[in-house]
Amino acid sequence: MKNTIPHAGSVLKNYIGGEFVSSDQLFDNVNPVDGTVINQVAEANQIMVDQAVNAAQAALHGEWGKLSLEQRCVLLHKVADGIDARFDEFVAAEMADTGKSFFQARTIDIPRGAANFRVFADMVKSQSTECFHTDTPDGKGALNYAVNKPLGVVAVIAPWNLPLLLMTWKLAPAMAAGNVIIAKPSEETPATATLLAEVMHDAGIPKGVFNLVHGFGHKSAGEFLTTHKGVDAVTFTGESSTGSAIMKASADGVKALSFELGGKNAGIIFDDCDFDEAVAGTARSVFTNGGQVCLCTERLYVQRSIFDKFVAALKVKAEALNIGWPLDETTDMGPVISHKHRDKVLAYYQSAIDDGATVVTGGGAPTFDDARDNGAFVQPTILTGLSEQSKIVKEEVFGPVCHITPFDQEEEAVAMANDSDYGLAATVWTTNLQRAHRVAGQMDVGICWVNSWYLRDLRTPFGGMKLSGVGREGGVHSLNFYSEPTNICIKL
Numbered sequence: 001m002k003n004t005i006p007h008a009g010s011v012l013k014n015y016i017g018g019e020f021v022s023s024d025q026l027f028d029n030v031n032p033v034d035g036t037v038i039n040q041v042a043e044a045n046q047i048m049v050d051q052a053v054n055a056a057q058a059a060l061h062g063e064w065g066k067l068s069l070e071q072r073c074v075l076l077h078k079v080a081d082g083i084d085a086r087f088d089e090f091v092a093a094e095m096a097d098t099g100k101s102f103f104q105a106r107t108i109d110i111p112r113g114a115a116n117f118r119v120f121a122d123m124v125k126s127q128s129t130e131c132f133h134t135d136t137p138d139g140k141g142a143l144n145y146a147v148n149k150p151l152g153v154v155a156v157i158a159p160w161n162l163p164l165l166l167m168t169w170k171l172a173p174a175m176a177a178g179n180v181i182i183a184k185p186s187e188e189t190p191a192t193a194t195l196l197a198e199v200m201h202d203a204g205i206p207k208g209v210f211n212l213v214h215g216f217g218h219k220s221a222g223e224f225l226t227t228h229k230g231v232d233a234v235t236f237t238g239e240s241s242t243g244s245a246i247m248k249a250s251a252d253g254v255k256a257l258s259f260e261l262g263g264k265n266a267g268i269i270f271d272d273c274d275f276d277e278a279v280a281g282t283a284r285s286v287f288t289n290g291g292q293v294c295l296c297t298e299r300l301y302v303q304r305s306i307f308d309k310f311v312a313a314l315k316v317k318a319e320a321l322n323i324g325w326p327l328d329e330t331t332d333m334g335p336v337i338s339h340k341h342r343d344k345v346l347a348y349y350q351s352a353i354d355d356g357a358t359v360v361t362g363g364g365a366p367t368f369d370d371a372r373d374n375g376a377f378v379q380p381t382i383l384t385g386l387s388e389q390s391k392i393v394k395e396e397v398f399g400p401v402c403h404i405t406p407f408d409q410e411e412e413a414v415a416m417a418n419d420s421d422y423g424l425a426a427t428v429w430t431t432n433l434q435r436a437h438r439v440a441g442q443m444d445v446g447i448c449w450v451n452s453w454y455l456r457d458l459r460t461p462f463g464g465m466k467l468s469g470v471g472r473e474g475g476v477h478s479l480n481f482y483s484e485p486t487n488i489c490i491k492l
């Protein structure tokens, strides 16, 4: 692979009204593998966000709004093709910003970025609306049917863990439904969003349809968007506490909101599982992307008869993980996103130790005796022996860590798994068909995987209960959120 990091050493710009614009406020984009500065980023100020909103509104009422559905979908396919054409650059940019492995970036993040555009460009063509025949006193009746319109200006605010994947997961259906976009990537991961703006530009997406603003949340581009009178909807993925702040900020404008938030996901492993598959699948669900996937399992409940054997087998998997340079083909896990996040994860490890946890493996930061010692690495960590009320069992860590609790009865496992403020995802490992259906149906989560993890079908509802989110996206759920139906009632 060509490992040239696009825009290394230069300034990542905003994309507003079809033009790439810098600002006088620059911040550093840091590589978490070795702490080096990759490039600088131009932070958008309030005036630039106003310009983006104006450009978006003009596009909505201009060229973009006048395109046929077919023309819009052709353009979205061109965007997907454009990502594919610059695949190596996207991979290199995503790896540099996050430190994730070459394997993960090229098999998950970037292919899904392109797939999101193709899937929703095709799906929107079969979006349907309701139609009812209504009785009337004169016996002639009335016909009710709905027509879909775009919501308008949609702010897409994305996190750093799967930067291109999660941003495009929202903006592709939003654009397919005819909306105009102002996207704000995480300040930690500005690069692939900037490349995407270049792809949009080259694909001929009319100016103002896709705008990109860089910056932070509070008193920066994020807040300028959520409080802006010209923004009609906010679609957000990130921490639950940020979701709450955005909800408050958006309240005055009564904006439409879709939130995909944090999780504290449970995995239940029954003694009738396929043991090797359960261990391998659970290792993936705990350690993928350094545990920095909202769907990762951080709480495991293992039936007592296989508890010791399972803990020992998961320890072997954790200790076999190759932690290191993203470009090394054998690397399984990179650093966490930043030094600040590393400190947070390590503080959770320490709190577990203070609470009396047994550290099965890990519990600290690795050392390498090379430049990676300036990076943001933590050890894959397995804990046992804590009460269900311990801080690390209750709160989302967002790192490569799990706590394992034994259980005897199915009901007990279900109750512990559901005893959480979050409700995003769960996994259940069993070969008993009736138990699989019974337990999966009792999980208070948006998605429950049985004998698998992160197996995605983009048509399915995706989102969370409780602190894990508001609404569902995926398939028609996305298209419905990003559409505003007008019901037309015709008296016959």
Ligand SMILES: NC(=O)c1ccc[n+]([C@@H]2O[C@H](COP(=O)([O-])OP(=O)(O)OC[C@H]3O[C@@H](n4cnc5c(N)ncnc54)[C@H](O)[C@@H]3O)[C@@H](O)[C@H]2O)c1
Pocket (backbone or CB within 6 Å): 157, 158, 159, 160, 161, 166, 184, 185, 186, 187, 215, 216, 217, 218, 221, 222, 223, 226, 237, 238, 239, 240, 242, 243, 245, 246, 259, 260, 261, 262, 263, 293, 294, 396, 398, 424, 464, 468, 469
């Ligand atoms: N449910 C899901 O689908 C899903 C997916 C991925 C990540 N997540 C969650 O995201 C979190 C990790 O991501 P993160 O640390 O980037 O989240 P974060 O909430 O810190 O930041 C997400 C985005 O919000 C912006 N932001 C922060 N404060 C803001 C404010 N006051 N107003 C407007 N924008 C603001 C940030 O700049 C960033 O672009 C974890 O909690 C994880 O579980 C959830």
Ligand SMILES: O=C/C=C/C=C(\O)C(=O)O
Pocket (backbone or CB within 6 Å): 161, 162, 166, 169, 292, 293, 294, 295, 456, 462
């Ligand atoms: O970190 C959270 C991952 C979310 C994944 C998706 O939204 C997806 O696969 O569409």
